[in-house]
Amino acid sequence: MAVQHTDQRSAWPRVGGIVLLLTALLSVIMIAFAWPATRAGVHDIPLAVAGPPQATGAVVEQLNAKRAGAFDVTVVADTAAAEKLIKDREVYGAIDLSSGHPQVIIASAASPAVAQALQQIAQGLGQQPGEAPAVRDLVPLPADDPRGAGLAAGALPLVLGGIIAAGLLTNLVAGIGRRVVGALVFAITGGLALVAILQYWLGSLEGDYWTNSSVVALSISATALTLLGLEALFGVAGLGAGGAVMMLLGNPLSGLTSAPEMLPSGWGLLGQYLPPGAAGSLLRSTAFFDGGGATPHLLVLAGWAVLGLLLVGAASLRPRGRRDAGATATEGERLVAA
Template sequence: MAAQHSAQRSPWPRVGAIVLLLTALLSLIMIAFAWPATRSTVHDIPLAVAGPPPATAQVVQQLQANRPGAFEVTTVADTAAAEALIKDRKVYGAIDLTTGHPQVIVASAASPAVAQALQQVAQALGQSGAGAPVVRDLVPLPADDPRGAGLAAGALPLVLGGIVAAGLLTNLIAGIGRRVAGALAFAITGGLALTAILQYWLGSLEGDYWTNSGVVALSIGATAFTLLGLEALLGAAGLGLGAAVMMLLGNPLSGLTSAPEMLPSGWGAFGQFLPPGAAGSLLRSTAFFDGAGSGAHLLVLSAWAVFGLLLVGAAGLRRAGTGRGTPTPAAERETVSAA
């Protein structure tokens, strides 16, 4: 009996290997979430400067000297042109010199973090002797959520929604077609529910409820379909790989808590090609900017959804070619028990 009990114990090298694996995994999670947050800074932020050429040239030179690399400046002739660029999501804000007294125009709905950085620019302009500029919020956040906390916190549920849906459907539902139908239905109901919470309860969103719900639904569906397709082709390894990419790369690189341009160089742009980043930017566009600048993000989400469905279709064709159907969860359990 003692020998049998001893034989059931795992060898110490295996325990040590698992401990090292867990340590590496925990370190990877820490890097994925903490690195973008701690290295976030103002660089390459699109900014407009409006006014006569001599005045704009002086301000541009001052910005380049005081904060090199912080802004990508576009000069325009007047206030209307600067405001148009902000509303079209071409720039995050503007320095308006057309009246002779500097005015800083921000859009906190585009990014509270960038709006705060532009207010610091306004203070610096005031200290330079031009007088304290007036700061005007052209596209403010809702009064019920002036810091944008609800939208920033919504990044994680958007990612988890698709991951949890794929995981549960894979383990509890037999049949690829039924899994896809379940993911589609959940994307719709989840989109309606999450948007209702953000828009009507927390007051974090504005704009058309149905359009915003469609964005959230497309985000959930893009993630869920992709993970279902990976699982159908590669099994549990595919599901785990897809979940890791969405959670450890997509979520921290989404830029939803700050702005893509504030993340470490290149990573913010990369994050916009993953569902969480594209969904966050698209939701800002539909909620606060009448859909301006939404085309690229809509294309990214749609491409991920189609990619996932193509993977599902490829897995179905492979099963048909080999003459194997999708085993039901009950059959799988019976097989394991029999073994």
Template structure:
């Protein structure tokens, strides 16, 4: 009688592996392509300056051109419209001056939105082309804002990478937390330097911009560390999937939260990548205007990460204490 030789753990059939890989690939495609493919204005805040009747007429024309695309705020004059733009209350404005209509944009707040407003300007006044003024422009070295848009992915990957590497190589939970914060600070300074001094994608205070990046990385990495501490690699994997598959494509950095599919843009602002993108635009180009809610979100995720890590530490202490009690005393 011959004994069967076991080759180790039983492996799943090829068809199961292929099906799983196909599902993962499909999810990745949907996560990254769907928001971009369905990008369109949805209640974009825009100001219109001019007489009440003319403002109502323009609002009706905008509604006809793009139903549900704009949320109109009527203002008295150009100065009021500029103030709303600089406060990040609106993305742009239309000034109804009979002598010279004008469209005010803020490419630093969203290049895609600025392009839409410029296109609409030619349709609203075909006989008298409107003057276009970029109130808050992007830096001359990065006029399309590609550096900031591309920076969303490194922010997410940085937080995930920190959690994975610290979990893999550092045994002490406390040292992991210290390492996550240290990496966040170092990573924030490094990424901020590249984006501001090399690519020219940022303006404003370098340390303020780097601080936003550091807070985003710390919020992500600490949350993932806490999930791994409590639920193992399954918790880390689930958290990383949320940050990568939802947080990155729904951040709105390549367009604007109001241009993402209905409801998803608002949801993306509740995740670290979306909040970090909004905070970075505000701090770098608008002197911090409109960044309050973004900092609340980032701080909440940072606090959640600390809380989860605290629960993980308490759980580890109970396990160690239980093992000591279960160990019989030697005489």
């Protein structure tokens, strides 16, 4: 008996549509990562100017004339007040005119890019050609990583940790409760491992190891729990959309490679409300500033973690028939994808 063979090849229009979709996706990825980097610049950087009113007024006018919109200036009375603002992470540095010998105070641990910009500003404040105020680094980066490369490179693992955890637990572990427990345990072990590498091997972090590990653990759990909740409610589509937001928005807008204020207007602020940006800023605070300025970022991460748990709880409250139907649909999507 003759055997009939069915042509399983896809139609050319379908192939063309997939190619266009892939091209659009690649373009979005390029824009997400390259646009913030190429448009980064000094604007609205918080800066303190310390000293008597006449001297500070002249410097503020000079800054506005030469670098309009570059700095958000806070005028304080003396060196101690300026240093407190830096350690509290309310400003990135200071121009100190209070001692009679002008100096520029930087904090490279807050942002090497901003510290470099402030040093360039110092070159233009001299009274005579070739003369510039002294530069003092109040909160320097570790000697083993003076450019802060380790912490900047750590942005991607922070994002991927939560995404990978949610993806693998969804596919390999049955039961939403077990997935949540798995995500929390992984967040702890992952935090301990990542900080051990950054702090003890690469020398990129200082401060208390356990506190830093807790920050990374909270970051991983915030991402993982949110994605698990989205998957529990909306299936693979929810997991994919959540992962895309964390990767394509959260990572490039985190400001870890420069500073949130150096990103295009408004986008740096948005990045601080996403787990990667909040985690990076919180880790800088605990590692180098004794927790100064940590509270807002801690609240953001805690909020995402709670949101994830609420999404999981909402999924568990759905009628069992709807949950089973969603699980069947999700399994069907996986089989089709396979």
